[in-house]
Amino acid sequence: MEFLPLILLSGLQVGCVYAMMALSYFVIINATGILNFAQGEWMMLSAVFGAALITAQLPYPLAVLCAIGGATLVSLLAERLVIRPLQGRNADINTLVVALLGILVVVRYSTGLIFGREEVRLDGPLPAEPMILGDSLFILPQTLFVFGATATVFAGLWLFLHRTTFGRSFRIAAIDPLGAQIVGVDLGRVRFAAFAIGGLIAAILAWLYGPLYAAGYLMGEAPGVKGFIALIIGGLVSPLGALTGGLLLGLFEVATAYYIGSLYSEGIAFVMLMLFLFVRPQGLIASRWRLG
Amino acid sequence: MADPAFLRLRGVSMRFGGLTALEAVDLDVARQEICAVIGPNGAGKSTLFNIVAGAFAPTEGQVHLGDTRLDGMPSHRVAAAGVSRAFQLVNLFGTMTVAENILVGAERHDRLKLWQAVSHLAGFAADLGDSVGRVQRAIDLVGIGHLAELPVSQITYGQQRLVATARALAAEPRLLLLDEPAAGLAGPETEALTAAIYRARDAGTTVLLVEHNVEFVLNLCDHVAVLHFGRKIADGAPAEIRQSEAVIEAYLGR
Amino acid sequence: MSTPPTASALLDRPAWPAKRLAIWGAIALVLALLPAAITNGYYLTLATNVAITMILTLSLNFTIGRIGLFSLAHSAFLGIGAYLTAILAQRHGVSPWLTLPVAIAGSCTAAAIIGVPVLRLRGMFLSVATLAFGLFAEVFARQASDVTGGAYGITGIPPLVLFGIPLRGTGMYLVALTVLLLTALILENIRLSRFGRAIAASRDNEPAAAAAGIDIARTRLAGFILSAGFAATAGWVYAFFHLTLNPYVLSLDITFVWLFIVLVGGLGSMRGTAAATVLLGIGPELLGFASTQQVLISGILVLVVVLLAPRGIGGLIEDMEHRIKGTTHG
Numbered sequence: 021m022e023f024l025p026l027i028l029l030s031g032l033q034v035g036c037v038y039a040m041m042a043l044s045y046f047v048i049i050n051a052t053g054i055l056n057f058a059q060g061e062w063m064m065l066s067a068v069f070g071a072a073l074i075t076a077q078l079p080y081p082l083a084v085l086c087a088i089g090g091a092t093l094v095s096l097l098a099e100r101l102v103i104r105p106l107q108g109r110n111a112d113i114n115t116l117v118v119a120l121l122g123i124l125v126v127v128r129y130s131t132g133l134i135f136g137r138e139e140v141r142l143d144g145p146l147p148a149e150p151m152i153l154g155d156s157l158f159i160l161p162q163t164l165f166v167f168g169a170t171a172t173v174f175a176g177l178w179l180f181l182h183r184t185t186f187g188r189s190f191r192i193a194a195i196d197p198l199g200a201q202i203v204g205v206d207l208g209r210v211r212f213a214a215f216a217i218g219g220l221i222a223a224i225l226a227w228l229y230g231p232l233y234a235a236g237y238l239m240g241e242a243p244g245v246k247g248f249i250a251l252i253i254g255g256l257v258s259p260l261g262a263l264t265g266g267l268l269l270g271l272f273e274v275a276t277a278y279y280i281g282s283l284y285s286e287g288i289a290f291v292m293l294m295l296f297l298f299v300r301p302q303g304l305i306a307s308r309w310r311l312g
Numbered sequence: 313m314a315d316p317a318f319l320r321l322r323g324v325s326m327r328f329g330g331l332t333a334l335e336a337v338d339l340d341v342a343r344q345e346i347c348a349v350i351g352p353n354g355a356g357k358s359t360l361f362n363i364v365a366g367a368f369a370p371t372e373g374q375v376h377l378g379d380t381r382l383d384g385m386p387s388h389r390v391a392a393a394g395v396s397r398a399f400q401l402v403n404l405f406g407t408m409t410v411a412e413n414i415l416v417g418a419e420r421h422d423r424l425k426l427w428q429a430v431s432h433l434a435g436f437a438a439d440l441g442d443s444v445g446r447v448q449r450a451i452d453l454v455g456i457g458h459l460a461e462l463p464v465s466q467i468t469y470g471q472q473r474l475v476a477t478a479r480a481l482a483a484e485p486r487l488l489l490l491d492e493p494a495a496g497l498a499g500p501e502t503e504a505l506t507a508a509i510y511r512a513r514d515a516g517t518t519v520l521l522v523e524h525n526v527e528f529v530l531n532l533c534d535h536v537a538v539l540h541f542g543r544k545i546a547d548g549a550p551a552e553i554r555q556s557e558a559v560i561e562a563y564l565g566r
Numbered sequence: 567m568s569t570p571p572t573a574s575a576l577l578d579r580p581a582w583p584a585k586r587l588a589i590w591g592a593i594a595l596v597l598a599l600l601p602a603a604i605t606n607g608y609y610l611t612l613a614t615n616v617a618i619t620m621i622l623t624l625s626l627n628f629t630i631g632r633i634g635l636f637s638l639a640h641s642a643f644l645g646i647g648a649y650l651t652a653i654l655a656q657r658h659g660v661s662p663w664l665t666l667p668v669a670i671a672g673s674c675t676a677a678a679i680i681g682v683p684v685l686r687l688r689g690m691f692l693s694v695a696t697l698a699f700g701l702f703a704e705v706f707a708r709q710a711s712d713v714t715g716g717a718y719g720i721t722g723i724p725p726l727v728l729f730g731i732p733l734r735g736t737g738m739y740l741v742a743l744t745v746l747l748l749t750a751l752i753l754e755n756i757r758l759s760r761f762g763r764a765i766a767a768s769r770d771n772e773p774a775a776a777a778a779g780i781d782i783a784r785t786r787l788a789g790f791i792l793s794a795g796f797a798a799t800a801g802w803v804y805a806f807f808h809l810t811l812n813p814y815v816l817s818l819d820i821t822f823v824w825l826f827i828v829l830v831g832g833l834g835s836m837r838g839t840a841a842a843t844v845l846l847g848i849g850p851e852l853l854g855f856a857s858t859q860q861v862l863i864s865g866i867l868v869l870v871v872v873l874l875a876p877r878g879i880g881g882l883i884e885d886m887e888h889r890i891k892g893t894t895h896g
Contacts, residue, residue: 055690055694102869102872102873105873106872106873109876111872111876113689113690114630114636114689114693115872115876117636117690117693118825118826118829118868118872119868119869119872119873121822121825121826121865121868122826122865122866122868122869122872123865123869124865125822125826125861125862125864125865126862126865126866126869129858129859129861129862129865130862132858133859133862241818245701248694249698252691252694284709286705286708286709287702287705287706287709290698290699290701290702290705291702293694293695293698294680294695294698294699294702297683297684297687297691297694297695297698298683298684298695301687301691365777367773386776387773387776387777388776388777388779388780388781388782391776391777391778391779392779396777396778397777399773399774399777403771403773403774403777404770404771404774405766405767405770405771405774405775406770406771407766407770408763408766408767408770409576411573411576411577412577412763414573415573415577415763416763416764416767416775416778416780417778419760419763419778420779421760421764421778421779421780421781440577440578440760444573444574444577444578447573447577448572448573448574451573457570457572458570460570460571460573460576461570461571461576479774479778480777483778483779
């Protein structure tokens, strides 16, 4: 049982990554009803772009800011150039999903073409030497950064949704789009903001996740998939759902990998997802979410 | 003792959470009778209708059609039991023509017959059976032969309602449910509809309809039941209903 | 004023009138004779791959475009068919032709089992559930080395043998072509049948379909299982064509390409799907792109189609037909 703290730490760390990804899905799906599979790619862009800028000798903080800004910009471009015209035409939800999958593929593989196929190391904002807690527990500063950043982003979003007027209109827009329009909420503006915030969260996530693993054009696939699984498991109704689902999934994955072997830890997420969808589709933090 | 009625509702109640939509409604409809359920808005007419059609299961009570008990059956089984429905919102199959829409209504869908679907090379015929005959009869009954080859996206609203009625009739149902059949129809279409209902009745169908247009109902029907706030407040021939104080008060004195 | 056409005239038409049979027969003949014209083995391989892909995309088009189920699980059904075939033929020496019914039965059973809970879900939850199943299948293929050979897969699959001759190259091309033509034939027959009308009605308007006596859940499940059977058959042909099998065939990228092909072709249009499959199967190759770029190109195309020509190639063909005939749209 001596490994328990390690499992907890590792599981929570990966769980925070999933929770952040889930949060970025949450913002968009809550405001627009769209499941944007391309979220993982905004994260990838932020990481790859940032790595390129750092290599180009840009000072670290500037590189990070530009990378985050650039990735968020691409998210906004996707909204303007693809989603908005389609929603204007009242395209059905599956068409939108396919369009977003198309964007995912285009972004991922053109990045592969432009920036190359290798994976590069990404430096985190904190020094890299591990610290020692207590007797023998090694912890990376990056891990603390992950925890801290996740908490900050979640808190920030909660404040936005509950304490600002615009944020409140977000919440109405998902539950009752028609009603929201009647009260004067501009759904187009909400959608735009949703893609901005969602893209921003994913872009920030690159600097949590990238330094732990590596940056490359394929890095968006695994977190992208796990992110929406975490959201569905946790529940679509609130950021708490994203957080719960993410942490739970992370812990389960690490625990499964440790106790049963990595043979099954990869598949456990999908099994969990299917179980939840069949038994409790509204997720752990239940919602009045309309099921489709 | 008179023959038991063909369609029998006994003690039908419907509660949605805290809201009572129907309270202990009894209704008897005789064979080949044209019966209407009317009442002011919110009286529970649509709820009653949906219960008979199998869309909802009643909180309490029973629905019998002849020997068959209908309450609690899913809509497709209610249809298989001989009940056909034309909806308030037309609900035609948008990618098909008029004739194809009616064909879907005419076909018996209770057995899947996958093998036939996969294997027949000879054309529709192996699959069609006597459905085409039923389609023709339904088209003639409603009088829409001139529309048969048109895609439903190209016909007017009034024509769509007639097609929906024909589709319901094509199943040669024992009981025909018409949901606000006169709504949105102009003069000649209303006459076509009325004629179709009479012909259907003469051919053996019992008709139950829900309507807002009280005059249309009083002219057309043999039997009228009036609902108000979920309870039946009157039940009888049109002449009685016309003079019923309870009914007049319900409609005017709200 | 002329008398209107009778119901019988409108509806009771042969599904395969002489003209149609002739066209299909001609196409089949031309395709069958193709190996005589193409002597280059590379192009023949390409054609066979396109044929196998088309079996899959036609059945995916049926699932998404006709039944209306946005299913991303097709890779899993193909994978189950292919792996069952490979395992039985290579490891247990089962006679190759006998593996076909087993492959189909395997996928159809899987479809029946997951179909019941999955088909109860709506909209996005349905796609996510099918996606999860597809991803799980890929992980299983990669990780369960004892069963599937893991990341290295299964090699050395014995070829199909007909009258004592092992089928390779031209032989497998003809097998793939035959399966493809049968698939198209069966799907067309279904479309024109009562079952096909029930499927269309269920997709067009659920309350009306139920009121017409159609058991929507059962109809959709039957369609779902049927399309899994086609996917399994595609997997079977794939296994005996390539004679090796690895988890790549179950990857998400390939699922995306199939999905995009169906969209570019136009949801529900068989001709469109066929055209798009040929376009995306042959185009990038002929233009000299690596197969990894096929995904990128299909992504670009799908965006173009979704934004500019939502009814896809099939819609464009229909528009042209209407223009030629001078009729208006249905």
